[in-house]
Amino acid sequence: MPKLVDHAARREELAAALWRVVVRDGVDAASLRRVAAEAGWSLGSLRHYFESQAQLLRFAMELVVRRVTARVAALGPPEEPLQTATSLLHQFLPLDADRRAEMEVWLAFASRALVDPELRQLRDESHDAVRGVCRQAVGLLGAAQPDLEAERLHALVDGLAQHAILAPGVTTPDRQREILDAHLRSLKTRETAA
Amino acid sequence: MPKLVDHAARREELAAALWRVVVRDGVDAASLRRVAAEAGWSLGSLRHYFESQAQLLRFAMELVVRRVTARVAALGPPEEPLQTATSLLHQFLPLDADRRAEMEVWLAFASRALVDPELRQLRDESHDAVRGVCRQAVGLLGAAQPDLEAERLHALVDGLAQHAILAPGVTTPDRQREILDAHLRSLKTRETAA
Numbered sequence: 001m002p003k004l005v006d007h008a009a010r011r012e013e014l015a016a017a018l019w020r021v022v023v024r025d026g027v028d029a030a031s032l033r034r035v036a037a038e039a040g041w042s043l044g045s046l047r048h049y050f051e052s053q054a055q056l057l058r059f060a061m062e063l064v065v066r067r068v069t070a071r072v073a074a075l076g077p078p079e080e081p082l083q084t085a086t087s088l089l090h091q092f093l094p095l096d097a098d099r100r101a102e103m104e105v106w107l108a109f110a111s112r113a114l115v116d117p118e119l120r121q122l123r124d125e126s127h128d129a130v131r132g133v134c135r136q137a138v139g140l141l142g143a144a145q146p147d148l149e150a151e152r153l154h155a156l157v158d159g160l161a162q163h164a165i166l167a168p169g170v171t172t173p174d175r176q177r178e179i180l181d182a183h184l185r186s187l188k189t190r191e192t193a194a
Numbered sequence: 195m196p197k198l199v200d201h202a203a204r205r206e207e208l209a210a211a212l213w214r215v216v217v218r219d220g221v222d223a224a225s226l227r228r229v230a231a232e233a234g235w236s237l238g239s240l241r242h243y244f245e246s247q248a249q250l251l252r253f254a255m256e257l258v259v260r261r262v263t264a265r266v267a268a269l270g271p272p273e274e275p276l277q278t279a280t281s282l283l284h285q286f287l288p289l290d291a292d293r294r295a296e297m298e299v300w301l302a303f304a305s306r307a308l309v310d311p312e313l314r315q316l317r318d319e320s321h322d323a324v325r326g327v328c329r330q331a332v333g334l335l336g337a338a339q340p341d342l343e344a345e346r347l348h349a350l351v352d353g354l355a356q357h358a359i360l361a362p363g364v365t366t367p368d369r370q371r372e373i374l375d376a377h378l379r380s381l382k383t384r385e386t387a388a
Contacts, residue, residue, distance in 0.1 A: 028309045104308075110360060111305050114298075115222045127360055145376075151357075151365070152373050156346065159353030163345075166304060166321055171345070179346050182339075186380065 014039055014049060015063050022060060023101040027108045032056060054116055061109040061122055064102045065129070068092070072133070085137035085184055092130055092157050093180065094164045095173040103161045130154060141188040149187060156183055208233055208243060209257050216254060217295040221302045226250055248310055255303040255316055258296045259323070262286070266327070279331035279378055286324055286351050287374065288358045289367040297355050324348060337381040350377055 017039035021030045032053060036046040050056045071091050078084045094100035106126070113119035134157065135150040143149040160179060163171040211233035215224045226247060230240040244250045265285050272278045288294035300320070307313035328351065329344040337343040354373060357365040 026309070107305060110356075111301060114359070115220070123360070127357075148373060148376060151369070152350065152377060155353030155357055155365075155373065156350050157353065158356055159349030159351070162304075162352055162356065163321075163349055165308070166317070171349075175345070179342060179349065182342060183346060 011049065014041075014046070015059070018056070018060055019063060019101070022105060023097055027057075027060065027101070027104045030056065030060065054112065054119065057105075057109055057112060058119060058122060060105045061119075061126070064105050064109075065122075065126060067098070067102060081140040081142075082184055082188055085140045086181065088133055088137055089153075089157055089180055089184075090177070092133070092161065093173075093176050094161055095176060100165070103165055107162070107165065130157070137184070138187060141184060143187040153183065153187070156180070205243065208235075208240070209253070212250070212254055213257060213295070216299060217291055221251075221254065221295070221298045224250065224254065248306065248313065251299075251303055251306060252313055252316060254299045255313075255320070258299050258303075259316075259320060261292070261296060275334040275336075276378055276382055279334045280375065282327055282331055283347075283351055283374055283378075284371070286327070287355055287367075287370050289370060294359070297359055301356070301359065324351070331378070332381060335378060335382040343381060347377065347381070350374070 014035070018030060018035050021034055021038050025034070032046055032050060033043055035056065036043045039046070050059065068091055072088065075084075075087050079087075091099075094103040109119065110123055110127075113123040131150060131154050134154040135146065138146050138149045138153060157180070160171060160176050164173075164176055208229070212224060212229050215228055215232050219228070226240055226244060227237055229250065230237045233240070244253065262285050266282065269278075269281050273281075285293075288297040303313065304317055304321075307317040325344060325348050328348040329340065332340050332343045332347060351374070354365060354370050358367075358370055
């Protein structure tokens with residue numbers, strides 16, 4: 001099936017170009033025109049793949065999901081529970097340029113999904129997937145009230161990520177690690193006071 | 195100064211119309227045209243006040259700041275510390291339709307400020323003001339490591355608020371209260387394990 005193979009390879013080319021634009025210039029700069037230029041394609045060729053900015057944003061979000069999933073899958077065998085939980089959750093914090101770009105795509109995508117019903121399924125799946133990883137982390141630490149603690153941890157991680165984008169000089173990568181570490185340690189060593 | 199008084203009254207009229215549109219139809223629906231229609235003004239008259247959608251969004255955000263500030267100022271005299279901290283932080287969670295609309299304005303505004311430098315000062319002031327209230331709450335509870343705990347609490351509150359907008363069927367008002375309560379109790383009764 002040479003046609004299909006070609007199609008998949010072309011999409012990978014596009015994904016790589018899109019990601020370069022997002023990391024370098026931000027998600028709002030990733031217009032159809034800019035991504036076409038980055039890939040060395042005509043705008044018309046790109047339009048065979050994406051008819052609208054919303055479709056391109058969805059493709060960017062699919063790329064984020066793929067990237068995070070691959071990193072989680074590539075984590076080594078489980079270490080000590082606190083270490084494993086930390087490694088898992090670090091995949092969802094903007095600790096470097098790539099993860100920062102991922103978070104910007106997520107925020108733009110989630111915001112756009114509020115007014116575009118077609119994006120909601122992927123948004124909800126992504127939100128639920130992060131919740132699942134938080135539940136896994138909470139389970140590793142043996143926290144009491146795992147449902148409540150998974151939701152609390154998830155809110156903390158998403159809030160930290162948001163602050164890292166808004167105030168990168170305050171919520172630095174080191175500060176994010178420090179706060180997450182304090183939170184996970186409190187889950188491990190104590191029960192919730194509720 | 196009749197002109198000035200008139201101007202202030204007109205801005206209040208606009209603020210009320212803008213808020214009705216935001217609560218009823220969402221922040222993305224609050225276009226210049228829609229707000230003019232809601233206020234019973236011509237689009238041209240509205241343009242004397244706001245030349246662009248970004249200026250209208252900034253006005254909406256100023257309105258949010260005014261609303262939250264007024265609610266915080268109207269809180270009764272301090273009760274038991276946990277109760278006081280809870281009452282303060284409830285002003286920043288989307289626990290009803292008005293606070294939900296405030297949070298939607300904040301998310302849209304913060305997202306827009308990422309690409310519009312003119313909005314950053316108000317965004318940073320708002321972010322810092324919430325951090326200040328978190329620091330106050332942490333102080334009331336006598337938590338160890340107040341700076342770290344203020345930042346952790348702030349991230350939790352903003353993350354919960356974000357989830358309440360994204361997944362209102364899961365992160366319900368009751369659930370938000372329950373998670374905040376568990377967090378504040380853990381600050382009050384235990385030191386951070388970090």
